[in-house]
Amino acid sequence: MPTLDDILEHVGEFDRFQKQTFFVLCLLSAAFTPVYVGVVFFGFIPEHRCFSPGVAELSQRCGWSLEEQLNHTVPEWDGRGSSYNSRCRRYEADWNATGVSCTDPLGSLVGNGSTVPLAPCLDGWVYDSPGSSLVTEFDLVCEDSWKLDLFQSSVNAGFFIGSINIGYIADRFGRKFCLLTTIFANIVCGILLVFVPTYLWIVIIRFMQGLVSKGCWTAGYILVTEVVGPEYRRTVGILYQTAFSVGLLVFDAIAYAIPHWRWLQLTVTLPTCFFLLYYCRCLPESPRWLISQGKNDKAMKIVSDMAKKNQKKMPSHFEDIKFEEEDCGKQKPSLIDLVRTPQMRKNTLILMYNWFTSSVLYQGLIMHMGIAGGNMYLDFLYSALVEFPAAFIILVTIDRVGRRYPWAVSNLVAGAACLVTALIPEDIHWLKVITACIGRMGITMAFEMVCFVNTELYPTYIRNLGVMVCSSLCDVGGVIVPFIVYRLVEVWHDLPLIVFTVLGLIAGGLVLLLPETKGRVLPETVEDVENFHRQSAPKAKKIYLHVKTAEHD
Known part of the structure; x- marks a missing residue:
């Protein structure tokens, strides 16, 4: 038929x-x-500071430049507003009071030698952005x-x-x-x-x-x-x-x-x-x-x-052919089958971890680049462009080299690139962008490869279930990664990259424990999967030399 x-x-x-x-x-x-x-x-985070009533009027009266205004009225202003207090706290001072000095406004309000208390941003924020985002509209800072x-x-x-x-x-x-x-x-x-x-x-x-x-x-x-x-x-x-x-x-x-x-x-x-x-x-x-x-x-x-x-x-x-539906009732898919035997259990756990890691690193690198401090649009463009050579490398290598080694290397490259990016000083931004893009290319390859290798490691009757269960960890990673990126950057801007490094390097090592599927027939049963790693690859032609040895009495 x-x-x-x-x-x-x-x-x-x-x-x-x-x-x-x-x-x-x-x-x-x-x-x-x-x-x-x-x-x-949709949620880009521009530079921001507390809105303080009366500051704009005082600045206009004193003829301050914007930088002078920020130096006088924003706590811990360092020229960039990178500290928590400069973004999330304001001086508890009445800038509308009479007699405020233009040369030392804080001193004239509280007296020399006194410390001005800080207060939350009760009157909202000022955002240095020509556009709008969720952050600026709902003050998500x-x-x-x-x-x-x-x-x-x-x-x-x-x-x-x-x-x-x-x-x-x-x-x-x-x-x-x-x-x-x-x-x-x-x-x-x-x-x-x-x-x-x-x-x-x-x-x-x-x-x-x-x-x-x-x-x-x-x-x-x-x-x-x-x-x-x-x-x-x-x-x-x-x-x-x-x-x-x-x-x-x-x-x-x-x-x-x-x-x-x-x-x-x-x-x-x-x-x-x-x-x-x-x-x-x-x-x-x-x-x-x-x-x-x-x-x-x-x-x-x-x-x-x-x-x-x-x-x-x-x-x-x-033209008049009739297809017969295959009998799929002999084996019923069950979740327990995914972990019932040693090889199935190993495949499932490694695939789940790699789906999770691919999602965390892929989305995480995109989010981290969005808050890296450079030109958001150019950085996003550069990181997107590297996905095209990633797809080309996959198409060229998977049927020549195989799946396992390119997949493992792509994870290792992604992890190593994240580490290098974290160690590069902030003032060499162009180099940080290059290494981050290399990491993005690596994790893009890993993400695309896990999609189809997953289908090659499960028997037919449970293949769809296996892909569904393993790939669900991709979405779990997506739920977690915003908290990893946006919370850890408050501790150290590149701390998320260290987390990505650990995840990526472990993923690359685990991939090497999986069997190679290049040139193999798709498994039909759990027994086929258990024997998968013992199957030998297509044998290369060998030349046998017959060596005549001397006989000794």
């Missing part, structure tokens, strides 16, 4: 039909960028700075919960139905974020957006890999992820042009409306899913349309 892959060999494995589907779904992958890393621009962490954690919590439910919807009701419903829900959430007036509702809607957006991206990934032939599946999957990198560049350019977060949110949401209209009419359902549901006639109709658009003629003996 021929399979769908056999038919695709005749009607086109990656021809015009598949290329068109691939292109429009790559637009969806790129549109996922603002949801995943939007906190960099100082004692309320944790609320920015919660904003990003909420969307990752939505990823965690939604990926399980959306995966069920995609398997139960189809890839196209799942895609359309999640796109629509994502549009609604994106537009609501533009208009809701309170921080609490923003966090709630951001969580709801997380519930649907990652599932939307995943449904697109599944669909695009299910309409191409097996020879193109891995390449298409990697390029679909690379489209996300293109989205980073576009998002950076839009954010530079629109520095106001609500207008930016609206701008990145509206194009998705056009995607939805196009997908409703032109996007096909996955023929593989239709076959799995016993809807052979609908599947063959799509295959026939595929052949027509590809200008191929489907052989007549395929």
